[in-house]
Structure formats: structure tokens, C-alpha cells
Amino acid sequence: LSETLQFGIIGFGKLGLLHASIVSALEGCKWAAVVDTQKTLLHFLKAQRDDVRVYSDVDQMFKEHRERLHGVFISTPPDSHVPIALQMHEREIPFFIEKPLSRSRKESEPLLERLKRKHVPHMIGFMNRYSDIFRKAKEVVSAGTLGKITNVSASMYIDQRKDSGTGWRYAKETAGGGVVITQNCHLIDLLMWLVGGIRSVSSRLDHLFDDQIEDAARVEIQFENGAKGLLETSWSKPNYRTLTTEVSLEGTSGKLEFNDDELILIQGSKTTRWRKPDLFHGVSFDVAGVEYTRQSEDFIRAIRNGGHVETDVVEASRTQSVIDAIYESAGTQSRWTDIR
Amino acid sequence: MKPLDRWVLGHNSFFGIDHLSAKRAVERSQQLGGPKEILERIEYARECGAGGMMMSTHPLAKELIPMIAKSRTLQDGFQFYPLLPYAQKYVVAANQRGLINAVLDVLAGSEGAEKLKMIGNMVTVAFTKDVEKILENLIIAELKIFKPVTVNAVFLHDVLTDMLLALGLSEIAKFYCRFIHDYFGYQPAFATKNPVVLLQKFLEWGIDDPVLMIHLNKKGFWVHPDLPRVEKAIRSNRCRIMAMSTLACGYLTPEEAFPYLASFPTVQSIVVGASSKAHIQETFHAARTYFA
Numbered sequence: 229l230s231e232t233l234q235f236g237i238i239g240f241g242k243l244g245l246l247h248a249s250i251v252s253a254l255e256g257c258k259w260a261a262v263v264d265t266q267k268t269l270l271h272f273l274k275a276q277r278d279d280v281r282v283y284s285d286v287d288q289m290f291k292e293h294r295e296r297l298h299g300v301f302i303s304t305p306p307d308s309h310v311p312i313a314l315q316m317h318e319r320e321i322p323f324f325i326e327k328p329l330s331r332s333r334k335e336s337e338p339l340l341e342r343l344k345r346k347h348v349p350h351m352i353g354f355m356n357r358y359s360d361i362f363r364k365a366k367e368v369v370s371a372g373t374l375g376k377i378t379n380v381s382a383s384m385y386i387d388q389r390k391d392s393g394t395g396w397r398y399a400k401e402t403a404g405g406g407v408v409i410t411q412n413c414h415l416i417d418l419l420m421w422l423v424g425g426i427r428s429v430s431s432r433l434d435h436l437f438d439d440q441i442e443d444a445a446r447v448e449i450q451f452e453n454g455a456k457g458l459l460e461t462s463w464s465k466p467n468y469r470t471l472t473t474e475v476s477l478e479g480t481s482g483k484l485e486f487n488d489d490e491l492i493l494i495q496g497s498k499t500t501r502w503r504k505p506d507l508f509h510g511v512s513f514d515v516a517g518v519e520y521t522r523q524s525e526d527f528i529r530a531i532r533n534g535g536h537v538e539t540d541v542v543e544a545s546r547t548q549s550v551i552d553a554i555y556e557s558a559g560t561q562s563r564w565t566d567i568r
Numbered sequence: 569m570k571p572l573d574r575w576v577l578g579h580n581s582f583f584g585i586d587h588l589s590a591k592r593a594v595e596r597s598q599q600l601g602g603p604k605e606i607l608e609r610i611e612y613a614r615e616c617g618a619g620g621m622m623m624s625t626h627p628l629a630k631e632l633i634p635m636i637a638k639s640r641t642l643q644d645g646f647q648f649y650p651l652l653p654y655a656q657k658y659v660v661a662a663n664q665r666g667l668i669n670a671v672l673d674v675l676a677g678s679e680g681a682e683k684l685k686m687i688g689n690m691v692t693v694a695f696t697k698d699v700e701k702i703l704e705n706l707i708i709a710e711l712k713i714f715k716p717v718t719v720n721a722v723f724l725h726d727v728l729t730d731m732l733l734a735l736g737l738s739e740i741a742k743f744y745c746r747f748i749h750d751y752f753g754y755q756p757a758f759a760t761k762n763p764v765v766l767l768q769k770f771l772e773w774g775i776d777d778p779v780l781m782i783h784l785n786k787k788g789f790w791v792h793p794d795l796p797r798v799e800k801a802i803r804s805n806r807c808r809i810m811a812m813s814t815l816a817c818g819y820l821t822p823e824e825a826f827p828y829l830a831s832f833p834t835v836q837s838i839v840v841g842a843s844s845k846a847h848i849q850e851t852f853h854a855a856r857t858y859f860a
Contacts, residue, residue, distance in 0.1 A: 245731065248734075248735065249730070249731045249734035249735055250734065252734045252735050252736070253733070253734035253762075253765070259735075272699060275698070275699055276699065276735075276737055276739070276740070277735065277736075277737075503819065504789070504817065505787050505789040505816045505817065505819040508788070508789050508790065510788070510791055510792040510793045510794045511792055511793065512792075512793050513730075513734065513762050513765060513792070513793075514730070514761040514762060514792045515727065515730050515731060515734060515761075516727055
């Protein structure tokens with residue numbers, strides 16, 4: 229495809245706005261349509277951008293949009309991810325789904341089935357895989373520098389939920405759960421990317437504000453390759469203004485510790501340190517972090533010439549299975565639960 | 569055209585923000601101390617040469633500004649450079665209640681009899697003038713706390729500036745310039761992560777000689793798309809720059825960093841960090857020497 233690619237944004241919240249900005253800024257791409265139920269936003273957009281077609285639902289977009297859409301970004305609440313993706317698949321429109329893929333593994337199965345029968349370029353938004361620091365971690369692990377990984381510990385914290393709150397993020401029926409599915413899915417994806425598949429989990433969840441969704445979790449992990457791990461997360465952690473990740477991977481020939489800002493590799497008495505400025509590479513346009521731009525560029529490459537994307541539905545559904553098992557284990561007094 | 573202060577104190581360390589290290593930011597926010605300790609550090613920075621300071625509309629700013637207004641040390645020409653809005657506040661509110669409701673919350677807290685009418689307008693906003701009216705109320709609400717102090721330039725947060733650039737919202741950018749200048753008498757200014765694109769777009773949009781806050785350091789850290797293109801753009805376009813991340817978040821020493829910045833005629837001002845008194849003294853001394 230050498231023509232200008234036209235994109236639709238479905239769900240115009242924070243991330244919808246971000247994706248609209250990035251595709252608008254990237255060369256050879258155009259933001260052509262938006263779907264949202266919030267009338268104020270739609271009116272605002274109409275007043276500012278008469279070249280962007282504005283629709284109140286996906287069916288209306290299919291019915292009324294005259295030009296070909298080369299891709300859509302689905303940034304609605306998780307309960308609608310799979311139904312909308314199925315509609316896109318049916319029309320062979322490449323789709324990008326914000327994480328998490330769905331509320332449960334089971335919910336994503338119809339999409340997995342359809343994609344098995346017919347491939348349509350798609351991607352799930354686990355943008356951490358595009359961060360300079362986490363890419364370096366992947367490079368170190370892939371080079372075999374750590375030997376066989378035996379112990380993993382990881383945490384992800386933010387100070388975000390301070391009361392029971394309103395909105396879809398804090399409602400189980402739309403989000404599928406609390407901090408584990410909404411925030412910690414990033415860390416599960418990252419650990420599986422670096423260490424490999426997870427065999428079973430034993431978990432404990434803490435509810436700070438209501439019985440509906442969890443605010444903190446402690447998960448023991450058994451990886452398929454024999455490594456053992458501990459993962460801790462909370463979105464109500466005081467003083468953590470932004471999302472903060474810390475990981476330690478211990479192997480038979482080295483240890484790698486990293487967070488969002490630096491990596492430290494320890495091999496015997498030798499220590500190597502990489503800080504953010506050591507690894508930084510600029511992007512053509514940065515709105516909210518280089519990883520978002522790179523992620524969109526990968527999706528666009530996949531649409532143009534079938535290029536590889538970091539996370540597809542198959543991979544994201546594995547993460548979803550781990551999340552299911554975490555919830556199941558917590559509901560059965562932390563019993564070790566195998567990943568299905 | 570009011571000149572920018574040569575050395576401007578950064579606000580991040582006062583608010584537990586650390587762009588190099590999230591972990592350090594957490595540690596820092598646990599040791600910030602109260603507004604009184606922060607005021608003491610600002611006064612010390614003034615004594616070391618700070619002409620003014622950046623200040624986002626962070627919740628702490630509301631407490632700090634009245635104290636600063638009363639400080640004798642900060643009476644004589646100390647200027648503020650507000651950065652608006654405090655984006656994190658909107659992110660947290662939008663997580664809870666959605667983007668539109670987050671905006672409505674701020675409007676509901678704004679002054680004036682027009683506020684209820686404005687909230688009504690949010691539902692049917694259909695014309696540019698409606699959008700402008702809403703933005704006017706948001707800006708007035710954000711800048712209200714700065715009334716007791718002297719303000720030089722008001723920076724629009726880089727996420728918003730960069731979205732305006734990406735989405736081609738030229739009318740909103742022009743409105744911002746007009747409103748900040750005409751209503752408040754302050755200089756409109758823009759923080760951006762994409763100065764090359766901004767300078768090209770602003771030329772097309774007729775926004776001349778903009779005041780910009782950009783990441784600039786010889787390491788090229790956080791410089792997009794790359795250092796050579798940014799260097800060329802700021803040498804060949806009319807603009808006035810306040811440079812931030814000048815030490816590449818602690819990667820460069822002031823002695824390495826500041827002579828490089830002084831080589832650009834358009835770099836009129838640098839943001840200097842202030843994590844401790846010793847840091848303030850050392851960095852301002854180097855700034856006076858190498859970025860005089």
C-alpha cells in the first residue's frame with residue numbers, strides 16, 4: 229500500500245485522543261473518522277476538524293463512511309473490544325486494540341477462532357515493549373547473558389485510585405477487574421516476553437475501597453521453564469505519581485535489575501549500567517512517550533507490508549489466561565492454579 | 569516583548585517529579601518537606617541568581633504562591649512562568665470520570681456567573697466561539713492562583729501543544745496566544761517535544777517569534793527527531809527558547825552542558841534544577857559562569 233492510510237478512532241477518551249494525534253503526525257497517514265457516544269466531544273471535533281467524519285456508533289460509521297478505512301484504533305472500555313474487533317475482522321479492516329484484549333480469555337476466543345481462519349493485520353497495545361529500557365532488557369536476556377533464569381521479582385505501582393471512584397475503569401462489568409487486569413497486564417506481558425510462558429500462579433488480592441475490584445495484588449509465579457517469580461502491584465500506592473515498574477531477573481550466570489529508568493547487569497564482580505540517556509533514540513513525533521509512536525509505526529508497517537507486530541491477539545490472550553488464573557487462585561484461598 | 573530571565577528555577581524537584589528516575593521521584597516526594605521548606609529553597613535560589621521560576625498549577629502551588637507573594641527576598645522582580653495545566657490532575661480525574669467530566673469539574677470550580685451557562689454549553693458546543701469560551705474559563709481557572717505574583721510568560725503543557733500540532737488545530741493555538749496576551753497581559757509560550765515540527769507549523773499558521781520551552785542538551789536526550797535537526801531549526805528560525813533537560817537529567821555536568829547552550833543565540837534562558845541547596849548553589853554558579 230503506497231497510498232495515504234486513513235484511520236478511524238473508536239472511543240475518543242485519553243488514549244483515543246493520543247492515537248488520533250499520533251496517526252495525524254505520522255507521514256503517509258490521515259485521521260479520517262471517529263466514533264464516540266459523547267456528544268460534547270463530537271460537537272467539539274466538528275467545530276475544529278471538518279475533514280474528520282464523526283459518528284456516534286460503529287454501525288453508523290460502516291453505513292455512512294464513504295472512503296476506505298485502512299485501520300482502526302479501538303480505545304473503548306474492554307467489554308466492547310472483542311465485539312468491535314469482530315466487526316472489523318468481518319470487513320477485513322486492520323485493527324489495533326488497547327490493552328487489555330478482553331475481560332477474560334473466554335471472551336477473546338471468537339476472535340482467536342476467526343483470526344485462525346483468516347488473518348487480518350492487528351495489534352494489542354502493550355506499548356512497554358517499545359520502551360528503550362525494556363528493549364535493552366530483552367536484548368540482554370535474548371543474548372543468553374543471564375544463563376538460565378531462576379528467580380524473578382517484579383512490581384508495578386501507581387497512586388491513582390484514592391476512593392471507590394466512578395467510571396468504567398472502576399466497574400467490574402466493563403473493565404473485567406481491577407489493578408491486575410487494567411494495569412498489571414503490562415507487567416505480565418513484559419515478564420512473559422522476557423522470561424517465557426507461565427505455568428501456574430498463586431495469588432492474593434486486596435480490596436481497599438469496595439468488594440468489586442481489587443486495588444493490590446501479590447502473585448507467586450511458576451514459569452514453564454522452571455523459574456520462580458513474585459509479582460506485586462497496587463494502584464493505590466502513596467507517592468507513586470506515575471506508573472513505576474521494577475524488575476529483577478536472576479539467572480545462573482548473571483542478574484539484571486531494571487526499572488523505567490535504568491538497567492543494571494551484574495555478572496560476578498562486573499557491573500554494567502545503562503541509563504535512559506544511554507539508550508535514547510528520538511522519534512519522528514512524540515506526543516506522550518516514544519513507545520506510543522513506535523507502537524503505531526509497527527502497526528502501520530503491518531498494514532502496509534505485513535510486518536511483525538510485538539503483541540498480537542494470540543500473545544495477548546495468553547496474558548489474559550494468566551489474569552484469569554490470578555483471579556481464580558485468589559478466589560480459592562490462593563490455591564496454585566494452572567494456566568489454561 | 570519582555571525578555572525571559574536568563575536562569576529560571578525548575579519546579580520538578582519541589583513537586584516530586586524526576587524525569588530521569590521515577591524511583592527517585594518517589595523517594596523525593598517522601599522527603600519534600602512542607603511549603604515552608606520549599607519556600608526557603610526558592611529564596612536561596614533567588615539569592616544564587618534565579619530570576620524567576622517555572623510553576624505548574626500543581627495542588628501545592630496554591631499553598632506556595634501566597635507565601636511567595638509575602639516573601640521579602642522574592643519581592644524584587646522575581647517572575648513566574650506558569651505551565652498549564654497540571655496534566656496529572658486531568659489524567660487522574662479522567663481515569664475516574666472521563667475526559668469531559670474532568671474538564672467540567674475544573675469549570676465548576678471556576679469563578680464568575682457564567683460558569684453554569686458554560687457547563688450547559690458543553691453539551692451543545694458547536695462553534696469555534698463556544699470552544700474558545702470554554703477554554704477561556706479553563707485558563708482563567710488555572711491561572712487564578714498567580715494573581716498575587718509577577719508573571720512573565722505562560723507555557724502551554726507540551727502534551728497539549730504537541731496534540732495541537734499533530735491535529736493541526738491552528739485556531740486554538742492562535743486563540744491561546746491572543747487570550748494570554750490580551751486578557752492577562754502575559755507572554756504566550758509553548759512547551760513542546762517536537763520543536764522542528766512546531767517551528768515549521770507556526771510559520772504556516774502565522775505565529776511569529778514564539779517563546780518555546782524545549783529539551784535541549786548536547787547528549788540529545790529527549791530531543792526529537794534528533795539533535796542536528798533541532799539545532800538547525802533553532803538556528804534558522806525566529807524564536808526565543810527556554811531550554812530544559814539541559815544536563816540530560818544529570819548525565820552531563822553543568823560545565824559540559826552550559827557552554828553548548830550558550831552557543832545558540834535563540835536560547836535566551838535555561839531551566840535550572842534545584843533538588844538541594846548544594847545543588848542550587850553549584851548549578852547556578854556554573855550557569856553564571858558558562859551561560860552568562
